[in-house]
Amino acid sequence: MKYQTLTPDEAAALIENGENIGLSGFTAAGVPKATTRAIAKKAEEEHAAGRPFKINLFTGASTSASTDGALAKANAVDQRTPYQSSPDLRKNINGGHTRYNDMHLSHTAQYMRYGALPRVKTAIIEAANITDDGEITLTTAGGNSPTYCKLADRIIIELNSYHPKELREMHDIYMPLDPPHREPLPLIAPDHRIGTHTLKVDPAKIVGIVHTNEPDGIGAFKDGDPVTDKIGENVVVFLEEELKKGKIPASFLPIQSGVGNIANAVLAALGRSQEIPPFKMYTEVIQDSVIDLMKQGRCIMVGGCSLTVSDGMLADMYKDLDFFKSRVILRPQELSNNPEIVRRLGLICINTAIEVDLFGQVNSTHFFGKQMMNGIGGSGDFARNGYLTIFTCPSIAKGGAISSIVPMVSHHDHTEHDVDIVVTEQGVADLRGKCPRDRAKEIIENCVHPDYRQLLLDYMALTPQGHTPHNLGKAFEMHNAFLGTGDMRNANFAPAE
Amino acid sequence: MKYQTLTPDEAAALIENGENIGLSGFTAAGVPKATTRAIAKKAEEEHAAGRPFKINLFTGASTSASTDGALAKANAVDQRTPYQSSPDLRKNINGGHTRYNDMHLSHTAQYMRYGALPRVKTAIIEAANITDDGEITLTTAGGNSPTYCKLADRIIIELNSYHPKELREMHDIYMPLDPPHREPLPLIAPDHRIGTHTLKVDPAKIVGIVHTNEPDGIGAFKDGDPVTDKIGENVVVFLEEELKKGKIPASFLPIQSGVGNIANAVLAALGRSQEIPPFKMYTEVIQDSVIDLMKQGRCIMVGGCSLTVSDGMLADMYKDLDFFKSRVILRPQELSNNPEIVRRLGLICINTAIEVDLFGQVNSTHFFGKQMMNGIGGSGDFARNGYLTIFTCPSIAKGGAISSIVPMVSHHDHTEHDVDIVVTEQGVADLRGKCPRDRAKEIIENCVHPDYRQLLLDYMALTPQGHTPHNLGKAFEMHNAFLGTGDMRNANFAPAE
Known part of the structure; x- marks a missing residue:
C-alpha cells in the first residue's frame, strides 16, 4: 500500500x-x-x-x-x-x-x-x-x-x-x-x-x-417491559386498522423506526402481526430488532444509514454475509433521511418523544426546557415528510411523578403541523385534521395516564376561548410543580375559590 | 355547451x-x-x-x-x-x-x-x-x-x-x-x-x-414605511454579502417570498440592488411587487401558486398577456410548495414572523399562545427545505409595548432547526451553526429593539447553566406583563434582592 x-x-x-x-x-x-x-x-x-x-x-x-x-x-x-x-x-x-x-x-x-x-x-x-x-x-x-x-x-x-x-x-x-x-x-x-x-x-x-482491529462496541438493548410492549402493540393495532380501512395501501408502506427500547418493541410487535404483510424498511438506524425481523422473513430488506447492531449480532451477520449483503443497504444520511425520498416512498414514520403536549407539539430533545438530552436526530427529516407520522412515549416517567403529556411542551422540536398520531401504553390519539381543542380531547381520552386526566382537563377549563386554549401564566405549572416539589401531580389548575 | x-x-x-x-x-x-x-x-x-x-x-x-x-x-x-x-x-x-x-x-x-x-x-x-x-x-x-x-x-x-x-x-x-x-x-x-x-x-x-363576471377583488398593499424599508434593505445587504463570499452561487438562486408589506419591501429592495443579478422566483403567492420587478427586468420569471395581484394590476397584465404568459407559471400548491423542489432548486426563502425567540424559534400564527391570526401557510414548506431560510419582523409592535423578540415564543411553528437568519429593522442575526447561547447573543446584539436589550440580557442571566438557558417560571413573563399591564417593558427579570 x-x-x-x-x-x-x-x-x-x-x-x-x-x-x-x-x-x-x-x-x-x-x-x-x-x-x-x-x-x-x-x-x-x-x-x-x-x-x-x-x-x-x-x-x-x-x-x-x-x-x-x-x-x-x-x-x-x-x-x-x-x-x-x-x-x-x-x-x-x-x-x-x-x-x-x-x-x-x-x-x-x-x-x-x-x-x-x-x-x-x-x-x-x-x-x-x-x-x-x-x-x-x-x-x-x-x-x-x-x-x-x-x-x-x-x-x-x-x-x-x-x-x-x-x-x-x-x-x-x-x-x-x-x-x-x-x-x-x-x-x-x-x-x-x-x-x-x-x-x-x-x-x-x-x-x-x-x-x-476493533468492533463498534455496541451492546444489546435491554429487553422490553410491559409498557414498551403495550406501546408496540397499540401502534400495530392502529396500523392494522388503517390497512383494513384502505388508508394504507394493501401492499403496505416502508417503515422508518427510531432508536431505543420503544422502537424495538414496535418492531417486535410488527413482527408478530398476522395482518401486516412482510415489509421493507427505509430508515436511519438499523438495530438488532430489524435483523431479527429479517431472519424471520418479516422484514424483506432494509435501507438505512448505519448498521448499529450489537457486536454479537454483527459477528453473526458476518458469518452469513451473502444473505445480508443483498438485503441491507447503507446510505449516506443525506440520502437515508432525505425529505424528497421520505415523501416519495410514503414512509410510515415512528419516533419517540420525550414530551407531547395537549395540542400535538413534541419535545424530542430537552428536559425542562433547559437540559439537552441527545438531539433531534433524524426525527424531523422523517416526521415532516412521512405518509403517516407517529410519536410514541410512555404516558408517565419517574414512577408517575412526571407526565409525558403536558399542557405545553417545555421545548418544541416538532410542531403540531408535523404530528399525526400519538401513542402511549394507554392508547392511540389520532390528531389528523383536528383543531387544537379536538386534539386535546383525543389525547386526554386516549393517551394520558389516569393520574393526570383531571389535571389536564382542569388546564383546558382555564381558557374557554381561543383557538389554542393556552394560559401563558400556567402553561408550565406542571413542570414547575415538579421542579419545586418533585411531582407534577402537585400542580393545581383549579380556579381560585 | x-x-x-x-x-x-x-x-x-x-x-x-x-x-x-x-x-x-x-x-x-x-x-x-x-x-x-x-x-x-x-x-x-x-x-x-x-x-x-x-x-x-x-x-x-x-x-x-x-x-x-x-x-x-x-x-x-x-x-x-x-x-x-x-x-x-x-x-x-x-x-x-x-x-x-x-x-x-x-x-x-x-x-x-x-x-x-x-x-x-x-x-x-x-x-x-x-x-x-x-x-x-x-x-x-x-x-x-x-x-x-x-x-x-x-x-x-x-x-x-x-x-x-x-x-x-x-x-x-x-x-x-x-x-x-x-x-x-x-x-x-x-x-x-x-x-x-x-x-x-x-x-x-x-x-x-x-x-x-367578477374580479378577485384584491386591493393594492399599502406602501412600505421606514421600518419595512429598513428590513428590506437589511435582507438585501445580507444577501449581497453572502453572494460576495461565494456562499450563494454567482448566478444567484431563486427567491421565495412571503406575503405582505415586509415581503413587498424586501422585493423592492432586491429590485434596487446593484449587486444581485436579475433573478427567478419560485414562490407561493405572486404579489404586485413581483409584477413590478418583472416590468423592470429584475425578476426574469416567476412560478407560483396564485396570481394575487390587485385588480388594477391584473387588468394591466391582461392587456399585455403575451409578455406575461411566457413569464408567469401557475402551479398547484402541491408543486409550488413541494419540499422536494424547494430543496432541489435551493430557494432563498424569506418569510414573516409574528414573534421570534432568543433561540431562533418562530411563531407565525398565534397571539399570546391562544388567538389564531391566519395560519402557518406555506412558510414551513419553504423554511425547512430552503437553501437559506430568513425570517423577518419589526423588532417591536404597538408603539413599543410589544417586543417581537421574546424569551420564548408563545406558539411554535418553526423550530430552531429550521431558522437560519433573523432580520429586523435593527439588523441581521445569523444563527447558522450556532448553539442556543450564541444565537441569543447574536439576536440581542443585532435584532432586538434597544428598549428591550437589557430586559432580554436579564432573562439570559437567570439561567447560567443548561444548553438552552430557559427559566420555565419566567419564560412568558414579558407576555404576561403585556396581558397584565399593557406593556412588555414592565416585565422584571432582575434577581430578587
Whole structure:
C-alpha cells in the first residue's frame, strides 16, 4: 500500500487547536476510534502544559465512548454538530463548555457544502478497505463521509481489519449536486441502488493510515417491559386498522423506526402481526430488532444509514454475509433521511418523544426546557415528510411523578403541523385534521395516564376561548410543580375559590 | 355547451348540512364567489328556520370576503382547512364556533388522497373556460383544484368571464402519483413546465355551471414605511454579502417570498440592488411587487401558486398577456410548495414572523399562545427545505409595548432547526451553526429593539447553566406583563434582592 502508516499518536499530532474535524460513522457504527482517543490524550497533555486545545467536531450522529466520550472527558470539544448521546459530552454541553448545534441530520452535509457551517479541514474515516487510487470501503455506516472527504484538505484513514472488505457491497454512496445544478434523486424504491459501493477520494489528500482491529462496541438493548410492549402493540393495532380501512395501501408502506427500547418493541410487535404483510424498511438506524425481523422473513430488506447492531449480532451477520449483503443497504444520511425520498416512498414514520403536549407539539430533545438530552436526530427529516407520522412515549416517567403529556411542551422540536398520531401504553390519539381543542380531547381520552386526566382537563377549563386554549401564566405549572416539589401531580389548575 | 346552467341559489341548494366542500383558488385569487355567497345565504335561511347548517370547507389557502367572510358571518363553517385570513372567520375560530386545522399547504392535497383528511363531496371550481369533454382552464390560482376535482363526487363550475381563456397558457397542472407509485418530480428549474395547461375532469361529475363576471377583488398593499424599508434593505445587504463570499452561487438562486408589506419591501429592495443579478422566483403567492420587478427586468420569471395581484394590476397584465404568459407559471400548491423542489432548486426563502425567540424559534400564527391570526401557510414548506431560510419582523409592535423578540415564543411553528437568519429593522442575526447561547447573543446584539436589550440580557442571566438557558417560571413573563399591564417593558427579570 502506498500510504504512510501512522500510529494513533502520530495522527493526533497532526491535529491543531481549533481545527474543524469531520468523522465517518453514524451512532457508534463506523466511527473512528483510535485516532480520536489519541486526540483526547493529546488534549489532556496540552491542557496539562497550560496550552488551550479544543477541536470542532462534525460527525454523522452520535459516536461512542472512544470519541465523544474520550474527547468530552478531556474537555477537548468546542463546537459540536449535529447530534450526540454521550453522558460526558452532554455534561459539557449543559455546563456551557461545548457549543452544540442540534440540527436535522439530513441538513448537515449540504449546509457544510453551502458554506453555512464551517468547513472541515481534516476528515477521519474508518474504512474496511482502501485502494491505492483512493477508493474507500466504509465500514458500518454511510454518515456524512462523502461530504467530509470532499471538503477536507486531508484525510486520515482508520483501516479497521475487524470488518470484512465485502461490506462494500452493502454501501450505496451518492452525493447530490448542489443548487442550481441539483437533479431529482433517482431512488424510487427502498431497495433501489443509485450510487457506488465505494467512496472515491483524491488519494493525495490521504495523509496516513492508522491500523486498528476493533468492533463498534455496541451492546444489546435491554429487553422490553410491559409498557414498551403495550406501546408496540397499540401502534400495530392502529396500523392494522388503517390497512383494513384502505388508508394504507394493501401492499403496505416502508417503515422508518427510531432508536431505543420503544422502537424495538414496535418492531417486535410488527413482527408478530398476522395482518401486516412482510415489509421493507427505509430508515436511519438499523438495530438488532430489524435483523431479527429479517431472519424471520418479516422484514424483506432494509435501507438505512448505519448498521448499529450489537457486536454479537454483527459477528453473526458476518458469518452469513451473502444473505445480508443483498438485503441491507447503507446510505449516506443525506440520502437515508432525505425529505424528497421520505415523501416519495410514503414512509410510515415512528419516533419517540420525550414530551407531547395537549395540542400535538413534541419535545424530542430537552428536559425542562433547559437540559439537552441527545438531539433531534433524524426525527424531523422523517416526521415532516412521512405518509403517516407517529410519536410514541410512555404516558408517565419517574414512577408517575412526571407526565409525558403536558399542557405545553417545555421545548418544541416538532410542531403540531408535523404530528399525526400519538401513542402511549394507554392508547392511540389520532390528531389528523383536528383543531387544537379536538386534539386535546383525543389525547386526554386516549393517551394520558389516569393520574393526570383531571389535571389536564382542569388546564383546558382555564381558557374557554381561543383557538389554542393556552394560559401563558400556567402553561408550565406542571413542570414547575415538579421542579419545586418533585411531582407534577402537585400542580393545581383549579380556579381560585 | 352541454352542461346545465345553474343560478348561484340553485347551486347552493345542492349543498347539504355537514357536507365536505373543496374550493379552487389560493388567497382571494381564483376562489369561487357567487356560489359561496349563495351558500352563506342558504345557511342564514336554514338557521332562521331553526335547522342546523354548517359545511366543512377545504380550500387552497385563504379566500375572500365572498367566501370565508360571508360563510363566517352566517356561522356556516364547522371544519376549516388549511389556511384562512378572514377577520370574521378568525372570530369564529377563536370563539370556538369553527374547528380550524392549520396545516402545511403542501400537505393538504396528499393528506386528503391518503384518507388522512375527510374526502370532499363537492368541488366548486372557478374557471376561465370549460370544454364539453371536461377540460377546465383555471383562473388565477393552481391551489388544490386537481385533487378536489379528482376526489369529489360532483363538481360545480363557476365560469367567470372576467378572465381571458388565454390564462390556460400560464398553468402547469401536475398531480403526483401516491406511494408506493410516486416518482421523482421532473421539475429541475423554476421555468420548467412538467404538466398540462388545463385540468381534465370527468365531465359526468359536472353538475352545472354558474356564470359570473367578477374580479378577485384584491386591493393594492399599502406602501412600505421606514421600518419595512429598513428590513428590506437589511435582507438585501445580507444577501449581497453572502453572494460576495461565494456562499450563494454567482448566478444567484431563486427567491421565495412571503406575503405582505415586509415581503413587498424586501422585493423592492432586491429590485434596487446593484449587486444581485436579475433573478427567478419560485414562490407561493405572486404579489404586485413581483409584477413590478418583472416590468423592470429584475425578476426574469416567476412560478407560483396564485396570481394575487390587485385588480388594477391584473387588468394591466391582461392587456399585455403575451409578455406575461411566457413569464408567469401557475402551479398547484402541491408543486409550488413541494419540499422536494424547494430543496432541489435551493430557494432563498424569506418569510414573516409574528414573534421570534432568543433561540431562533418562530411563531407565525398565534397571539399570546391562544388567538389564531391566519395560519402557518406555506412558510414551513419553504423554511425547512430552503437553501437559506430568513425570517423577518419589526423588532417591536404597538408603539413599543410589544417586543417581537421574546424569551420564548408563545406558539411554535418553526423550530430552531429550521431558522437560519433573523432580520429586523435593527439588523441581521445569523444563527447558522450556532448553539442556543450564541444565537441569543447574536439576536440581542443585532435584532432586538434597544428598549428591550437589557430586559432580554436579564432573562439570559437567570439561567447560567443548561444548553438552552430557559427559566420555565419566567419564560412568558414579558407576555404576561403585556396581558397584565399593557406593556412588555414592565416585565422584571432582575434577581430578587
